[in-house]
Amino acid sequence: MAGGFGPTGGGGTEFEAKITPIVIISCIMAATGGLMFGYDVGVSGGVTSMPAFLKKFFPVVYEKTQEDKDSNYCKYDNQNLQLFTSSLYLAGLTATFFASYTTRKLGRRLTMLIAGVFFIIGTAFNAAAQDLAMLIVGRIMLGCGVGFANQAVPVFLSEIAPTRIRGGLNILFQLNVTIGILFANLVNYGTAKIKGGWGWRVSLGLAGIPAGLLTLGALFVVDTPNSLIERGHLDEGKAVLKRIRGTDNVEPEYLELVEASRVAKEVKHPFRNLLKRRNRPQLIIAVALQIFQQFTGINAIMFYAPVLFNTLGFGGDASLYSAVITGAVNVLSTIVSIYSVDKVGRRMLLLEAGVQMFLSQVVIAIILGIKVKDHSDNLEKGFAVFVVVLVCTFVSSFAWSWGPLGWLIPSETFPLETRSAGQSVTVCVNLLFTFVIAQAFLSMLCHFKFGIFLFFSGWVFIMSVFVLFLLPETKNIPIEEMTERVWKRHWLWKRFMDDDYDNVGAVTNGEKKNGVNNGFDPSSQL
Numbered sequence: 001m002a003g004g005f006g007p008t009g010g011g012g013t014e015f016e017a018k019i020t021p022i023v024i025i026s027c028i029m030a031a032t033g034g035l036m037f038g039y040d041v042g043v044s045g046g047v048t049s050m051p052a053f054l055k056k057f058f059p060v061v062y063e064k065t066q067e068d069k070d071s072n073y074c075k076y077d078n079q080n081l082q083l084f085t086s087s088l089y090l091a092g093l094t095a096t097f098f099a100s101y102t103t104r105k106l107g108r109r110l111t112m113l114i115a116g117v118f119f120i121i122g123t124a125f126n127a128a129a130q131d132l133a134m135l136i137v138g139r140i141m142l143g144c145g146v147g148f149a150n151q152a153v154p155v156f157l158s159e160i161a162p163t164r165i166r167g168g169l170n171i172l173f174q175l176n177v178t179i180g181i182l183f184a185n186l187v188n189y190g191t192a193k194i195k196g197g198w199g200w201r202v203s204l205g206l207a208g209i210p211a212g213l214l215t216l217g218a219l220f221v222v223d224t225p226n227s228l229i230e231r232g233h234l235d236e237g238k239a240v241l242k243r244i245r246g247t248d249n250v251e252p253e254y255l256e257l258v259e260a261s262r263v264a265k266e267v268k269h270p271f272r273n274l275l276k277r278r279n280r281p282q283l284i285i286a287v288a289l290q291i292f293q294q295f296t297g298i299n300a301i302m303f304y305a306p307v308l309f310n311t312l313g314f315g316g317d318a319s320l321y322s323a324v325i326t327g328a329v330n331v332l333s334t335i336v337s338i339y340s341v342d343k344v345g346r347r348m349l350l351l352e353a354g355v356q357m358f359l360s361q362v363v364i365a366i367i368l369g370i371k372v373k374d375h376s377d378n379l380e381k382g383f384a385v386f387v388v389v390l391v392c393t394f395v396s397s398f399a400w401s402w403g404p405l406g407w408l409i410p411s412e413t414f415p416l417e418t419r420s421a422g423q424s425v426t427v428c429v430n431l432l433f434t435f436v437i438a439q440a441f442l443s444m445l446c447h448f449k450f451g452i453f454l455f456f457s458g459w460v461f462i463m464s465v466f467v468l469f470l471l472p473e474t475k476n477i478p479i480e481e482m483t484e485r486v487w488k489r490h491w492l493w494k495r496f497m498d499d500d501y502d503n504v505g506a507v508t509n510g511e512k513k514n515g516v517n518n519g520f521d522p523s524s525q526l
């Protein structure tokens, strides 16, 4: 299999493309959509461990944390409190279906702008909240923003990027997610110290910064040629293609986009089309990746790190501090992924991380099982530091694998005709399972105790086996050539790629169209 930055493997074409400033700047601007998502993920954990916030909105929980009569693992177990965190995800997963429509009909750029506006409104509601209702309305608005942004941004990045660095540029989205989480952790660390009891307002209000950045970014970027051509703006699409590729020689890529958009236009019902047999492999992969990404258990750490560390007996300040450390590890390890994803490939990163995540979770479970009892805060300093190190080991491997690739792979594997609908299912399933974890984690912690880490490690094992056998490698393959060069050559998925009739096992010769060498080598896909 071809590696690094050389021509793509398998005898296909490599379109001429320079790495132009306009592509880099557009990607940086669009990726700020991730900043907002990350900030929302990160901010709730810190805010919900601030006494003034709890006292105002969740007095019952506040009482519990004061009395200290509940088990260590159970003091934050409250459905309303979990609803505060998770309402955002419910709103987001609903919004993404509207976003699918706007991404297709209005373009990637306008959809990002809509997201920015939702973010600004949500932030205003949250920072000014007088009661629980205002707080939840704000979270719902932010959720709508997440639904629109996570729909448009990954697709925008995958479409605008030159093939050979598509993975790296797409991961700018996830890099921003992690920066957003870290920024939120740092802000919480500072605002928790504000004496007057209004620190949480600053935490929620500072979301205005990423919201503003995305809105401005969306005003300045150009839309992708794929989207322009899909919407019938052929000349503009071609002009943009020349600008972003830094060459006048764009005819081959242009023709491929026109062909993809012709096929896309024939599709009248994108969601129904998604269910067709030949779209099944991408759909299964996209859905499975989202479920798996959330069942790594990452958000148990991200949302509730301060709460979790508190539970482990770290004390208020130390726990936020630990959350900041995991946040920093998350950012740095994502950069590793940007560098390696187009060189070593997607599969390698996921498989290596599987081993690392599995081991760290099992060891965490063992230590907590032995050391943390229900009513004592006696995790000795040495062990506490060791737990933080293990959590960092886990977070780092997530950050160069499931974190970014959960967003990258679905955005690059669907053909143009189902890309918007496919991405919307991706976002929906992701947010649904984020919601499930957010809503259930504190109760699960209360019931499973340390066993929660064993639960997640079991899932990590399952997902690694899935990757090993069922996930094809997509590095260095042009985005509109996936069907011919990835799906039609996979030992299992090729059975679904029947162009002419929907017959189980009947495989037609896909190589006719592109003239690519379709010799199948199972080892190259495994």
Ligand code: BGC
Residues within 6 Å of the ligand: 041, 174, 177, 178, 181, 293, 298, 299, 302, 330, 402, 403, 404, 406, 407, 430, 434
């Ligand atoms: C996931 C989020 C998670 C974040 C952590 C993202 O890829 O979708 O749910 O909180 O990574 O960095």
